[in-house]
Amino acid sequence: xxxxxxxxxxxxxxxxxxxxxxxxxxxxxxxxxxxxxxxxxxxxxxxxxxxxxxxxxxxxxxxxxxxxxxxxxxxxxxxxxxxxxxxxxxxxxxxxxxxxxxxxxxxxxxxxxxxxxxxxxxxxxxxxxxxxxxxxxxxxxxxxxxxxxxxxxxxxxxxxxxxxxxxxxxxxxxxxxxxxxxxxxxxxxxxxxxxxxxxxxxxxxx
Amino acid sequence: xxxxxxxxxxxxxxxxxxxxxxxxxxxxxxxxxxxxxxxxxxxxxxxxxxxxxxxxxxxxxxxxxxxxxxxxxxxxxxxxxxxxxxxxxxxxxxxxxxxxxxxxxxxxxxxxxxxxxxxxxxxxxxxxxxxxxxxxxxxxxxxxxxxxxxxxxxxxxxxxxxxxxxxxxxxxxxxxxxxxxxxxxxxxxxxxxxxxxxxxxxxxxxxxxxxxxxxxxxxxxxxxxxxxxxxxxx
Numbered sequence: 001x002x003x004x005x006x007x008x009x010x011x012x013x014x015x016x017x018x019x020x021x022x023x024x025x026x027x028x029x030x031x032x033x034x035x036x037x038x039x040x041x042x043x044x045x046x047x048x049x050x051x052x053x054x055x056x057x058x059x060x061x062x063x064x065x066x067x068x069x070x071x072x073x074x075x076x077x078x079x080x081x082x083x084x085x086x087x088x089x090x091x092x093x094x095x096x097x098x099x100x101x102x103x104x105x106x107x108x109x110x111x112x113x114x115x116x117x118x119x120x121x122x123x124x125x126x127x128x129x130x131x132x133x134x135x136x137x138x139x140x141x142x143x144x145x146x147x148x149x150x151x152x153x154x155x156x157x158x159x160x161x162x163x164x165x166x167x168x169x170x171x172x173x174x175x176x177x178x179x180x181x182x183x184x185x186x187x188x189x190x191x192x193x194x195x196x197x198x199x200x201x202x203x204x205x206x
Numbered sequence: 207x208x209x210x211x212x213x214x215x216x217x218x219x220x221x222x223x224x225x226x227x228x229x230x231x232x233x234x235x236x237x238x239x240x241x242x243x244x245x246x247x248x249x250x251x252x253x254x255x256x257x258x259x260x261x262x263x264x265x266x267x268x269x270x271x272x273x274x275x276x277x278x279x280x281x282x283x284x285x286x287x288x289x290x291x292x293x294x295x296x297x298x299x300x301x302x303x304x305x306x307x308x309x310x311x312x313x314x315x316x317x318x319x320x321x322x323x324x325x326x327x328x329x330x331x332x333x334x335x336x337x338x339x340x341x342x343x344x345x346x347x348x349x350x351x352x353x354x355x356x357x358x359x360x361x362x363x364x365x366x367x368x369x370x371x372x373x374x375x376x377x378x379x380x381x382x383x384x385x386x387x388x389x390x391x392x393x394x395x396x397x398x399x400x401x402x403x404x405x406x407x408x409x410x411x412x413x414x415x416x417x418x419x420x421x422x423x424x425x426x427x428x429x430x431x432x433x434x435x436x437x438x439x440x
Binding site for chain 1: 233234235236237259282283284285286292295304306307308309310311312314315326327328329330331332333334364374375376377378379380381382383384411427428429430431432433434435436437
């Protein structure tokens with residue numbers, strides 16, 4: 001079974017040299033630590049390409065934050081732009097991939113990651129635009145919720161962020177692709193058998 | 207024609223009225239028109255609708271207008287980090303129109319560009335699509351979203367010249383240009399008004415045609431999530 005860092009490292013393998021990529025909050029943020037020598041440019045949808053690491057203490061700039069509202073730094077290649085331009089490149093398919101967390105994913109690639117009815121509603125932010133617009137949507141999440149129930153489902157029960165938008169799912173148990181008729185197992189995490197992965201998955205596996 | 211006003215209250219005089227639709231720039235607390243928001247609070251205008259990506263925090267940004275119950279409705283993509291907002295929303299005192307972030311930016315840009323509506327695939331198959339016109343191009347569904355035509359735009363820039371040409375700084379640009387564009391009247395607050403002719407015409411981020419009133423002031427520029435890394439060997 002993979003831990004958070006191993007899931008992030010596995011997700012980093014999805015990225016290719018030269019890609020422009022948007023990373024979501026949580027485990028997806030860790031992916032930046034595992035890109036190695038690959039030339040990856042990170043987009044922050046509040047208006048920046050070429051997002052650098054957190055600043056050293058004392059160097060924080062209130063005018064320089066990421067989409068999670070955290071202080072960050074710029075790089076040699078950095079470009080700034082307004083929100084309409086930022087989402088033009090997202091909606092226009094210029095961002096090669098988005099790596100996002102999820103509450104539920106279905107076998108048809110539906111994604112739910114923005115609201116739980118009856119609980120505090122915060123909003124979808126840029127998630128709906130990202131999943132509808134980018135070239136490839138990769139979900140990184142735990143395979144089961146805290147009650148031990150599969151988050152990889154035949155159909156999502158929560159309100160959707162996007163319909164038929166997910167391409168690949170990376171969980172602590174393995175890697176699954178959304179294909180015709182259901183999900184296909186790409187690989188099992190270290191120490192996880194295909195039977196265990198199947199047993200932990202509610203969605204149809206083909 | 208003079209666009210420069212002495213302070214935020216004077217810049218709002220004769221423009222701000224009850225019940226108006228105001229487009230505001232900013233992302234989180236970054237690049238928000240904090241002086242104009244404070245002046246709107248002091249003015250007391252009420253029943254306001256704000257098109258703004260976020261609603262601030264309880265004691266900063268649009269949050270200060272929620273405390274005084276001056277806001278009737280928010281058009282936003284993300285409203286976390288604000289307890290008073292949630293209380294008013296859950297009790298039915300405050301209306302909320304969730305709009306995906308990119309759709310909100312484009313609705314402002316479109317309004318400013320004279321485009322009443324556009325089709326996007328953002329939100330197709332979700333609650334956002336409910337009740338909206340759907341068109342299919344090349345096998346893909348798109349939903350109709352409407353441009354925002356605001357009565358007033360309030361934005362924050364780094365520098366302005368006297369004609370209203372604006373320069374923003376780093377990610378504080380965010381929603382400010384599209385918000386400015388969609389207002390019938392746009393008021394900008396800047397950190398510095400520089401002599402006309404001192405900004406490079408090739409590097410103007412928003413031309414002064416969109417800007418009607420300018421004020422200069424001192425900004426708190428609060429940081430919402432201070433994140434740092436430790437120095438090597440520290």
